[in-house]
Amino acid sequence: MPSSKYIIITILPQAHLLVTLLNINVASTSNIIKTLPGFRGDFPFKLETGYVGVGGMDDVQLFYYFFESEGSPEYDPLVLWLTGGPGCSAFSAIVYENLGPLSFDYAHSIGNKPKLKLNPYSWTKVANIIFLDAPLHRHEFLRKWLMDHPKFYNNPLYIAGDSYSGITVPMLAQEISDGNQDEHVPPMNLKGYVLGNPGTNGKKKKKLQSVICLPKSTYIR
Numbered sequence: 646m647p648s649s650k651y652i653i654i655t656i657l658p659q660a661h662l663l664v665t666l667l668n669i670n671v672a673s674t675s676n677i678i679k680t681l682p683g684f685r686g687d688f689p690f691k692l693e694t695g696y697v698g699v700g701g702m703d704d705v706q707l708f709y710y711f712f713e714s715e716g717s718p719e720y721d722p723l724v725l726w727l728t729g730g731p732g733c734s735a736f737s738a739i740v741y742e743n744l745g746p747l748s749f750d751y752a753h754s755i756g757n758k759p760k761l762k763l764n765p766y767s768w769t770k771v772a773n774i775i776f777l778d779a780p781l782h783r784h785e786f787l788r789k790w791l792m793d794h795p796k797f798y799n800n801p802l803y804i805a806g807d808s809y810s811g812i813t814v815p816m817l818a819q820e821i822s823d824g825n826q827d828e829h830v831p832p833m834n835l836k837g838y839v840l841g842n843p844g845t846n847g848k849k850k851k852k853l854q855s856v857i858c859l860p861k862s863t864y865i866r
Contacts, residue, residue, distance in 0.1 A: 673697045673698055673789060675694065679692075681761060684747070684760075684762075689763070690712060691713040692710065692712055693710075693711040693713070696708055697709065697789050698789075705782060707778065707786045708735075709777045709778070709786075709790070710736070710745075710776040711775050711776075712745060712746060712767075712773070713773055714772055715746070715767075719796065719800075720800070721772050721773055722771075722802070723772070723773045723800040723802050724839075725802070726774055726775065726806060727804070727806035727810045727817070728776070728807065728808070729806060729808025729809035729843075730808060730809050735777055735778050738807075739776055740761075742807070743764060744774065744776075745767055746763060746764050747764060748762060773797065784820045788829065788830070791831050792831060798831055799834055800834060801834055805838060805840070805841075807840065807843065808842060808843065809844050810844075811840050811842075811843020814840055814843075818837075821835050
């Protein structure tokens, strides 16, 4: 069986921390990350990173970060976050947009050695969140990810994003809805989608402040 391992890399001067999983001929692989350079001690939350193979021969590997809810992960919503751009890293949403449990500690960072601190306003206080670097195959990714994480089958599912994701998020939500009607496996407990400052027209670059789309009688916990 091929072996897999992770390497933690600090890229400067942008000071982005990337967790890269090295694997060969593996459809999906994951690791639990307990800390990162610049953070003191172990994380008080669960962080999983990994790749999911998609495409005809699983030859496209999509990288993700998954933060388990710090509240009640077995009941809290599952959110798939797609950062806009197009082409922006999911890592930017984690540390710059108050979505993830980490942020840069600028006051204690020195030179090219950034420090990390806990974000008290993280969405992961009340939700399980997948941050995905995903230009294509998002629906396939989500189906395969859920098959590898069956305990989240019944959690309320929301698709979310910002900026350019104002175009891709509704398309993915429609694809999931159609897949449920066609009895794709596994069925997804889709409850709606959430957009922040979304781009809704690729040519004119028109944006709305925020959009929340939910079926009737549905609410966000």
